[in-house]
Amino acid sequence: MSLYDRAITVFSPDGHLFQVEYAQEAVKKGSTAVGIRGKDIVVLGVEKKSVAKLQEERTVRKICTLDDHVCMAFAGLTADARIVINRARVECQSHRLTVEDPVTVEYITRHIATLKQRYTQSNGRRPFGISALIVGFDCDGTPRLYQTDPSGTYHAWKANAIGRSAKTVREFLEKNYTDEAIATDNESIKLAIKALLEVVQSGGKNIELAVIRRNQPLKLLESKEIETLVTEIEKEKEDEAEKKKQKKST
């Protein structure tokens, strides 16, 4: 196996590109990010890594706008993400200049994915070690959520998670993403928080949340709002537990 994993441009005998797979391992080490597509809202939530005492918190931002109506969160190597985000921002403006229309979420996702693929097929360059969740609204008002990975593939999702413990979060979402769960904007936001609480320690303090509503720019939720929602969720959980207890006793 070690014969085929040094160079990106070499396939292994059983058809693997090991450098790409190692890049995906790098993604699995990054902090969790979750994306939810509601009816009139798209939500991105990330696990905030605790910062050192002397470090300014504001310089660590994992949710970034690509344009007024599109934003993304990533998991993996922050430095690689900075480059990808910069190229995507340039492409959004370039598209506005030549086509005189804002990008569709699918277009910019395809651009990012094509960029990532090019780096899996050139000499002397390693793949980008990030997966991205790209959310936004198209011109016709449809909400979209896409996920890209280091190999350059992209897919549309109703809800997805990337990074550390992504599998746990995805299983939670598979069980709990229902039409009632995303019926209102507030419910969609709470679903994202609930999904993150599965894997994040010490609750609301370590969650960063951003939403885009149709025809509105990205809004980062303040920690107070997140705390309020977390308290609501915990209260709902307690009520559920109470009801179950009562049922058992009767």
Added chain:
Amino acid sequence: MALFDVSGYKSHAGLRGQILGTGVGHLVDRPNQEFAVPVGVDPSGFLKSCSREGAVSIDLNHGTTTLAFKFRHGVIVAVDSRASAGSYIASKEANKVIEINPYLLGTMSGSAADCQYWERLLAKECRLYKLRNKQRISVSAASKLLCNMMLGYRGMGLSMGSMIVGWDNKGPGLYYVDDNATRLSGRMFSTGCGSSYAYGVMDSGYREDMTVEEAYELGRRGITHATHRDAYSGGVVNLYHMQEDGWIKVCKEDVSELIHRYRKGMF
């Protein structure tokens, strides 16, 4: 591009192609040209020496009248069909409208070779856009693509005056694009050496609330009167109507018959 500058590989053309790919720059970059023009060659200087001022006299195909205007029921496009090379009439049935797709038309005036080549290239790009993005290209984007192609060769002697006409989800679209990379959106344009005559007829007869038949008649009159006075326009009037569900070709009538209809008192 950001990474490219950061990594310092500015002059390595091969690496640039490898990383940026061949498809990316086609909408924007001046360096990614259709034709590589060697440094030091001056096409427009050469062309000047070939015209009447210089020793040799090679007049490129010029001379046309084309017009287009928006009204309540869409856009009317009318063109003549004479291709001239100096005082020689090369063709009386030249096709000066390119049907890019059922919702996009392009007209041609100026050098026939330039118009035909660049507008067919535009048609190729429009088709590729539709394949890549699964929706038809907008009229503003199509005219922008043509304008950027012209910008790449600005000052090198191209000669093209074109109107891009279409209907997309922003409604009816009419753009004028020329070889200086001028791009204008408007309600009424006319190009070619017969354009002044066509403007006179259109301006005096235009009303926003014309019926469809009145609009057809205005288009026909504009071209006919221009061909009557301009030596380099003639042949037939090709008339198109751009509607919400696509364009239709309305008629193809000989101007020598039309002029008799309009000038009954004269002859």
